[in-house]
Amino acid sequence: MPNNECIMCGSDTHPVLKNKVLSIKHDNKMHEVSINDLPTTACPTCGSSFASPEYDYIVRDALRTHLELLTPAEIVSLRKELDLSAKQLAGHTKIATETISRIENNKCVQSKSTDDHLRKTFDMLKSKQSISSIVSQYPKANQYCQSTVHTSEIASNTSDFTDYEAVESQYALAA
Numbered sequence: 209m210p211n212n213e214c215i216m217c218g219s220d221t222h223p224v225l226k227n228k229v230l231s232i233k234h235d236n237k238m239h240e241v242s243i244n245d246l247p248t249t250a251c252p253t254c255g256s257s258f259a260s261p262e263y264d265y266i267v268r269d270a271l272r273t274h275l276e277l278l279t280p281a282e283i284v285s286l287r288k289e290l291d292l293s294a295k296q297l298a299g300h301t302k303i304a305t306e307t308i309s310r311i312e313n314n315k316c317v318q319s320k321s322t323d324d325h326l327r328k329t330f331d332m333l334k335s336k337q338s339i340s341s342i343v344s345q346y347p348k349a350n351q352y353c354q355s356t357v358h359t360s361e362i363a364s365n366t367s368d369f370t371d372y373e374a375v376e377s378q379y380a381l382a383a
């Protein structure tokens with residue numbers, strides 16, 4: 209079917225940008241999402257109006273913005289920052305590779321819980337990455353252990369000192 213022919217009456221159609229408020233069901237809840245400049249195709253002969261091919265993608269983008277979810281571009285960039293393939297991210301998150309690729313290609317909108325899970329996984333992997341980069345700057349692992357022991361010695365001295373103060377103040381009360 210040619211893009212510019214009305215499927216109802218066969219007349220020529222023309223593109224129209226519309227401002228709409230859509231009621232969208234997501235995560236078992238209804239959301240009112242207002243979208244400006246939605247691309248549609250209108251037939252002046254029979255009055256029909258059709259969604260353009262980009263319509264669904266634009267609606268999903270607007271829904272994600274409305275729900276403050278990660279965008280496909282953000283997910284791809286976080287994944288690449290960690291040098292992970294979609295399959296590796298699937299392994300870390302236990303989300304199917306197919307689902308990750310549908311989200312990244314804006315074919316579906318992730319649920320809030322999937323979004324939280326992705327954010328937490330990215331945060332966890334990022335901190336793992338920065339810890340291992342810090343540790344790699346200290347080649348002598350012993351040095352790191354020694355300083356830990358030293359810290360606990362100071363802590364136990366401090367608690368002795370506190371006991372002594374307590375005894376002294378008891379004495380002061382008695383006197």
Ligand SMILES: [Zn+2]
Pocket residue numbers: 214215216217218219251252253254255256
């Ligand atoms: Zn028509």
